[in-house]
Amino acid sequence: xxxxxxVMDGLGDRPIKEFGNKTPLEAATRPNxxxxxxxxxxxxxxxxxxxxxxxxxxxxxxxFGLDPKEHYHGRGPIEACGxxxxxxxxxxxxxxxxxxVDEKMxxxxxxxxxxxxxxxxxxxxDGMKIDGIEIILKPGAWYRAALVxxxxxxxxxxxxxDGKDVNIPILQVKPTDNSRExxxxxxxxxxxxxxxxxxxxxxxxxxxxxxEGKLPGNVLLFRAAGQYVPVPTLEERYHIxxxxxxxxxxxxxxxxxxxxxxxxxxxxxxxxxxxxxxxxKKAMEIIKDYDFVFVHMKxxxxxxxxxxxxxxxxxxxxxxxxxxxxxxxxxxxxxxxDHTTPCEKKxxxxxxxxVVISGPGVRTDDVKEYGERSCVGGGLCKIxxxxxxxxxxxxxxxxxxxxx
Amino acid sequence: xxxxxxVMDGLGDRPIKEFGNKTPLEAATRPNxxxxxxxxxxxxxxxxxxxxxxxxxxxxxxxFGLDPKEHYHGRGPIEACGxxxxxxxxxxxxxxxxxxVDEKMxxxxxxxxxxxxxxxxxxxxDGMKIDGIEIILKPGAWYRAALVxxxxxxxxxxxxxDGKDVNIPILQVKPTDNSRExxxxxxxxxxxxxxxxxxxxxxxxxxxxxxEGKLPGNVLLFRAAGQYVPVPTLEERYHIxxxxxxxxxxxxxxxxxxxxxxxxxxxxxxxxxxxxxxxxKKAMEIIKDYDFVFVHMKxxxxxxxxxxxxxxxxxxxxxxxxxxxxxxxxxxxxxxxDHTTPCEKKxxxxxxxxVVISGPGVRTDDVKEYGERSCVGGGLCKIxxxxxxxxxxxxxxxxxxxxx
Numbered sequence: 181x182x183x184x185x186x187v188m189d190g191l192g193d194r195p196i197k198e199f200g201n202k203t204p205l206e207a208a209t210r211p212n213x214x215x216x217x218x219x220x221x222x223x224x225x226x227x228x229x230x231x232x233x234x235x236x237x238x239x240x241x242x243x244f245g246l247d248p249k250e251h252y253h254g255r256g257p258i259e260a261c262g263x264x265x266x267x268x269x270x271x272x273x274x275x276x277x278x279x280x281v282d283e284k285m286x287x288x289x290x291x292x293x294x295x296x297x298x299x300x301x302x303x304x305x306d307g308m309k310i311d312g313i314e315i316i317l318k319p320g321a322w323y324r325a326a327l328v329x330x331x332x333x334x335x336x337x338x339x340x341x342d343g344k345d346v347n348i349p350i351l352q353v354k355p356t357d358n359s360r361e362x363x364x365x366x367x368x369x370x371x372x373x374x375x376x377x378x379x380x381x382x383x384x385x386x387x388x389x390x391x392e393g394k395l396p397g398n399v400l401l402f403r404a405a406g407q408y409v410p411v412p413t414l415e416e417r418y419h420i421x422x423x424x425x426x427x428x429x430x431x432x433x434x435x436x437x438x439x440x441x442x443x444x445x446x447x448x449x450x451x452x453x454x455x456x457x458x459x460x461k462k463a464m465e466i467i468k469d470y471d472f473v474f475v476h477m478k479x480x481x482x483x484x485x486x487x488x489x490x491x492x493x494x495x496x497x498x499x500x501x502x503x504x505x506x507x508x509x510x511x512x513x514x515x516x517x518d519h520t521t522p523c524e525k526k527x528x529x530x531x532x533x534x535v536v537i538s539g540p541g542v543r544t545d546d547v548k549e550y551g552e553r554s555c556v557g558g559g560l561c562k563i564x565x566x567x568x569x570x571x572x573x574x575x576x577x578x579x580x581x582x583x584x
Numbered sequence: 585x586x587x588x589x590x591v592m593d594g595l596g597d598r599p600i601k602e603f604g605n606k607t608p609l610e611a612a613t614r615p616n617x618x619x620x621x622x623x624x625x626x627x628x629x630x631x632x633x634x635x636x637x638x639x640x641x642x643x644x645x646x647x648f649g650l651d652p653k654e655h656y657h658g659r660g661p662i663e664a665c666g667x668x669x670x671x672x673x674x675x676x677x678x679x680x681x682x683x684x685v686d687e688k689m690x691x692x693x694x695x696x697x698x699x700x701x702x703x704x705x706x707x708x709x710d711g712m713k714i715d716g717i718e719i720i721l722k723p724g725a726w727y728r729a730a731l732v733x734x735x736x737x738x739x740x741x742x743x744x745x746d747g748k749d750v751n752i753p754i755l756q757v758k759p760t761d762n763s764r765e766x767x768x769x770x771x772x773x774x775x776x777x778x779x780x781x782x783x784x785x786x787x788x789x790x791x792x793x794x795x796e797g798k799l800p801g802n803v804l805l806f807r808a809a810g811q812y813v814p815v816p817t818l819e820e821r822y823h824i825x826x827x828x829x830x831x832x833x834x835x836x837x838x839x840x841x842x843x844x845x846x847x848x849x850x851x852x853x854x855x856x857x858x859x860x861x862x863x864x865k866k867a868m869e870i871i872k873d874y875d876f877v878f879v880h881m882k883x884x885x886x887x888x889x890x891x892x893x894x895x896x897x898x899x900x901x902x903x904x905x906x907x908x909x910x911x912x913x914x915x916x917x918x919x920x921x922d923h924t925t926p927c928e929k930k931x932x933x934x935x936x937x938x939v940v941i942s943g944p945g946v947r948t949d950d951v952k953e954y955g956e957r958s959c960v961g962g963g964l965c966k967i968x969x970x971x972x973x974x975x976x977x978x979x980x981x982x983x984x985x986x987x988x
Contacts, residue, residue: 541598541928543935544605545957559957561966563634570635574934581932582632583639583652584659584808 181540181576182511184463184473187243188499189236190481192520192533192552196489204483204492204523205534206551212504213536213550216513220538222547223560225568227518233530234565236481239518240434242565244474245418246411254336254406255430256327262433263318263326267408272334272365275404276317276325277342278397281377285350285399287343291323293395298325300385301397305376310368317400321429321450327402329368335361340403341373350399369402376400413439414472418573423466425459426450426476440474450478452495456502464505471576477502484521492523512539514572515550535560537572585944585980586915588867588877591647592903593640594885596924596937596956600893608887608896608927609938610955616908617940617954620917624942626951627964629972631922637934638969640885643922644838646969648878649822650815658740658810659834660731666837667722667730671812676738676769679808680721680729681746682801685781689754689803691747695727697799702729704789705801709780714772721804725833725854731806733772739765744807745777754803773806780804817843818876822977827870829863830854830880844878854882856899860906868909875980881906888925896927916943918976919954939964939972946979 191205199207226232227239228248237255238248256273267273278298280289298319305317313331320326337357341350353369355362377399380386386396414422416439424435425443427450432442445462447455456477463473477499483492506513517533534555545559556562563571573579595609603611630636631643632652641659642652660677671677682702684693702723709721717735724730741761745754757773759766781803784790790800818826820843828839829847831854836846849866851859860881867877881903887896910917921937938959949963960966967975977983 541926543598543607543956545960557961559628559960561628561960567634570633571934572635574635574637579635579637579934581637581639583642583656 182467182471183514183539183572183576184467184475184506184509184511185514185516185572186475186477186503186506187240188480188496188515188517189476189478190484190519190521190528191496191517192531193484193489193492194522194524194531196523199489199493203552204489205496206553208493208496208500210496210500210550212500212507213515214548215507216503216515216538217536217550217555218548219544220536221542221545221560222534222536222550222555222558224532224556224558224562225516225535225565226532226562227565229564231530233528234519235528236430236518237434239565240431243516243518243568244414244434244438245566245569246438247566251411253409255404256406257408258433258437259320259430260326260328260408260433261436262429262431263320265316265318265326265328267328268330269408269410270334271408272329272336273406273408274327274340274402276327276400276402277323278325279342279399279401280395280397281350281399285377287346287348287350287401289395290342290344290346290401292397295323295389295395295397298323298397301380301383304379304383305400310371310375311364313368315372323397324429325400327400329365333361334365335359336405336407337362338366338369338405340401340405341369342401342403344403350401373399411437415439418569418578420471420573420576420578422472422474423470424474424476425462427454427478431476431478435474441470452479452482452491454479456499457505460502460505464509467509467511480517481521484523485526487523487526489523510540512537512542512572512575514538516568532562535563535568537575539575542575586871586875587918587943587976587980588871588879588910588913588915589918589920589976590879590881590907590910591644592884592900592919592921593880593882594888594923594925594932595900595921596935597888597893597896598926598928598935600927603893603897607956608893609900610957612897612900612904614900614904614954616904616911617919618952619911620907620919620942621940621954621959622952623948624940624946625949625964626938626940626954626959626962628936628960628962628966629920629939629969630936630966631969633968635934637932638923639932640834640922641838643969644835647920647922647972648818648838648842649970649973650842651970655813655815657813659808660810661812662837662841663724663834664730664732664812664837665840666833666835667724669720669722669730669732671732672734673812673814674738675812676733676740676809677812678731678744678806680731680804680806682727682729683746683803683805684799684801685754685803689781691750691752691754691805693799694746694748694750694805696801699727699793699799699801702727702801705784705787708783708787709804714775714779715768717772719776727801728833729804731804733769737765738769739763740809740811741766742770742773742809744805744809745773746805746807748807754805777803815841819843822973822982824875824977824980824982826876826878827874828878828880829866831858831882835880835882839878845874856883856886856895858883860903861909864906864909868913871913871915884921885925888927889930891927891930893927914944916941916946916976916979918942920972936966939967941976941979943979
């Protein structure tokens, strides 16, 4: 049996006064999600554990059956995978932004006025060497870039240069342990800060921006250093061939990190105007070539972080329409989320998320609505993120009996 | 307080179309099971864990409070216990069948035409020595036999000679690691294959079968080698005196393995015609001499493996009648299963099983039906197999306070 897993990012929420104390999900018109709840078995899922607020990266690792305690080495390597960098064991990867500093290296804007591309700037740096270490710098969406240091004697035990605030000086990178490797890595990164400023401050791309009255992307800000340690792929662990459909960035990174094929869908941007229908349509097309397709939808999280319950509800309703395209699928359809992003908190939170597994042979329960509270009564009871793939892949027929 | 635990093997199932999407248990008329659910506290139990399909052996170890990760060394030793062999630490035990091979040692029937007894054949082998190692071979039910190798320098890191298929040659036993012990054990087992053929091919028992037009049991097929490592008994762990009532084979083996007294009940065969009433009647008789009686009923699993939901429902209804004999018991009555065996899958599966604990002082809940879906709402919530004995023995009064 085949399976399509839809993760709606940050879907979970808290009661919203203006919705009569319903959550955005509960308040949304969602006939297709409810149809799957009625057909399938529901439950509530703590992606990591009770009272733990997960980042999207660790939440997805757990959902895909990898214990983050063992396999998570920072967001850097996952973002670098998402930027299309073919990582090698031992590479040090960091998340980067093109930012704006003044001549005293005081940060004036962490995103260089939300600069629309770092491609031209990255080219100036990508492939250079500092102290014999190769510097790989690839553009991400908008102001983002993925930075990788490749060579002998490196460590991820270093801070970044990004103080995550403005009107403060760019930070000196420091080793966080006493190793020679960490000191060396910090030195290289400090040199890199200066080199990006020297090469970017008068770059034609920035000169053009200056003429348009826009802030220059004149320095590389970076953070979240992590060493890349390969993990067993979904195919190695579950013997399934899998594909990832997402708006890009981190989520394609997770797909790549886990050995999925990345399928690009026109119009699937990860933004509020992303074409969810195109994603589920593509999932239905490609499932003939795969055992398992992961579809990621982002803007529920963005609306939560923007503190906008109406927009979150609207996004859920659009996602519901897209999920309608999966109702005729003859395998498993699984809906869930990676974490809760309450509009009132404007950030991730700890509360568990609803999950439904629907398809042939699934035991079912009495729950007829897909929601944070309704799914508590479901037949899956409360599960952890790490439980999900063993259940799905067992039902798909990819598990062996334990014992005899 | 005393307790009677009834395990209905492979009881759990999936929705069955012809039963209006009820499971065989839900579709069955089961007033006595429902009475216990009404009187007691219910829940749903994953004998091993989420998405894990348990074999009956590991499931029972967990239900009786032993973590299989630590205590499971293959099915061989448990089956040997069931055949009445008093195992010693270090013995290597294997599951055996009398099978039929042709003169080129091609397997023609893995069960020798379901030969009705291996007693006469086993006698020819039992007690002999090969390379100084004692060979113990005792009959099981029908075509089955339990094989034990006893002596110094043995290992369970060996394959079997049983390819689990017909029209293929009998397999050479091979060591699965590089140890001297594994090589020696494999050599002995390969010699044993030949010896059984030499001694059995013209055995009077087979000559008699030949006259009746039946296949000869002319070779010993064996598999699932495991080393016997004693486990702490129920008495050692919980200070309870316990007895086992089952149809035999593996389940008496589990009882013996765990230090229970094995109580034989005429008519309790483990087959579709097994006398369940005789089992519960015997349990009510002997409970005066024990703290805890384990009653095992097999055919729910067999009917699932045969893909026969009507037969499974019929077996459940017969079991329900037998369980009626426990309603007057003044201690704890616990009903559960070791795993799910969906009729549509004809094999074990991962879904959890319903559990009820009924008796004086038990907290109770609102669940009034014993079923896969109804028990999800019960007061025990979802438990693991390993949780069951601590709850039961605590309620019986055999636990000490933790802390002060």
